[in-house]
Amino acid sequence: MFEESKVAFFLAKRSIIRGNKGTLSLTILIIGMVFVNLIFLPSIITGVAVLFNQQSIDYSYGNLVIEPKKNQVFINNAGELQRKLERIPGITGVSPRYVTAATIVYKGNEVTPALYAINPDDERTVLKVSTKVSSGSFLAGEDTGQIVLGFRLAGNENEKLDAIPSLGGVDVGKVVEVTFNNGVTRQFRIKGILTSNSFSVDSNAYITRKEYEDVFGLEDRANQILVRTRETGNENEMRNTLLSYGVQEEIWTWQEKSANFLNQIIGSFNIINFIGTAVSLVIAVIVIFIVIFINTVYRRKQIGILKAIGIDRSIIIKSYLFQALFIFAIGTLMGGLFLLIILQLLAANPIVFPGGPVAPVVDLPLIIRSMVSLFLVSLIAGYVPAWITTKEDILSAIRG
């Protein structure tokens, strides 16, 4: 077996060194590009997932979301719960809020966005929404009659530019009419416009808790409390900690709250990625197969002669396998170097997606998976044509 491999390696090595350099280089280049494609698209998808995850934490949920117990609308004594939570080690911010829907009208344009009633100071400890004011300023603690809108909600005068129903290009200082779901209607001056790259934030409206409680006659309640923890990734552990401190409300992690939305997006991307990967591997199979097949068919007579002088068929097949593996190895190495350059460039200049800048994320399992799949594809694409050509009987091969 070892002797066979030695002879096969000898034949493959000489064929590579003294064979057609142009064909070999082109084949290696194609395999290199296939390897880049196998890694690049998934790394972008992972980058998008990382971005969306971070956006979920920074702009929508924090790390944990506390909601009322089953069959209850509000969390009572929200202030007391907030203080309890703030004392728990590992928690860096707590923000009780009311989440509702309201109808906002401006010059005949009517929208029904999600309306968040927040304590701006508490909100700053959990989310980064307040840092994304593109025009005007964010809410202050005692503000009444003031509203902050996402830029998508504010919209454009030319409604064709709007991605969602909007107020038709309303700006800071203008007054809008807000009708709450208890029927109360109030006028609000627009204090600020948010531009965050987070679709949900840019489509929402924000007022103070004080205003909301005044409209609804509520006090010290909330229907959502957001919690920021010092570390991200240990949410389940922190949930248990909260339970051990006697928090009896429903506790959700940000992953659970954003699961459906994220899963749909990532699921869609993964389908595209699967198609891309399959096409890449098919290209790799076809290229290596054609190169080896043409090589073997062109050398059909030579293969017949080698068999005639006593060189075992398995040695000849192995020699082509070694050539295919050489193409795989150098192609992968070259593709890896090319990928490294692309990743460096993109780390410095990330691609700006609608959701924000995305830097590709390459992890070891992805590299290993790509290498293994390309390795297997190379083996098959090298073996099959060599097997087919060497199957021919000696005399037919010699006669050509």
Next chain:
Amino acid sequence: MIICQDLTKVYGMGAVQVKALAGVSAKIRKGEFVGIMGPSGSGKSTLLHMFGLLDRPTSGSILIDGVDVGALDEGARTQFRLRRLGYVFQDYALVPELTAKENVYLPSMARGMAAQECTLVCSEILTLVGLGDRIHHLPGEMSGGEQQRVAIARALVNRPTLLLADEPCANLDSRNSRIILDLFQKLNRDLHQTIVMVSHEEWHMQYFDRIIFMKDGLIEKEERRSDEGERHGTSPGAEGE
């Protein structure tokens, strides 16, 4: 020694059948230089292919040094070709990416010979065939005659029981043909190498100990040319020079 008995080879299926060998029995003794001659389609190459284990007879048997080669499976036939037979083809059939030395090296390497021994044997044999100074040249850098000598060296490297040559001079001019035939003769005389060679050139007959004439798949006649004078008669090529 090769002994073949009632060899037949029928090509084709059904109604259209071609009988390439129609019952050939022959004996090749150790150390003989035998020529197989005859017109096209007489079955001379088919017989050589049977001796070289490149094809299987439809019926009949072949014994090479007492081994019934017809009973060997494909793996054993490959090993037999590698270890016991040497084959020289009409068109040299060298691996273009291998140098002269590497082409010769290949069968001995496949046989499992140590690298050092391989190198030594290859150099010896290439010197024997007159190519001691061309061992690092690729086939593309050598003339047809030189390539054929490399092919002969490759056939000899594993010290075969039997050297088979299928019209080895067909692609060579008369000068190079004579070099090759002289080389065969030298190998036959000095190393007692058994050689069976197919040829259709009449002037080659002078080199053979014995000639088997074939016609229509049968041995038409045999002619022994053991006399030294006869074996070194003038060739048509030589006459002209």
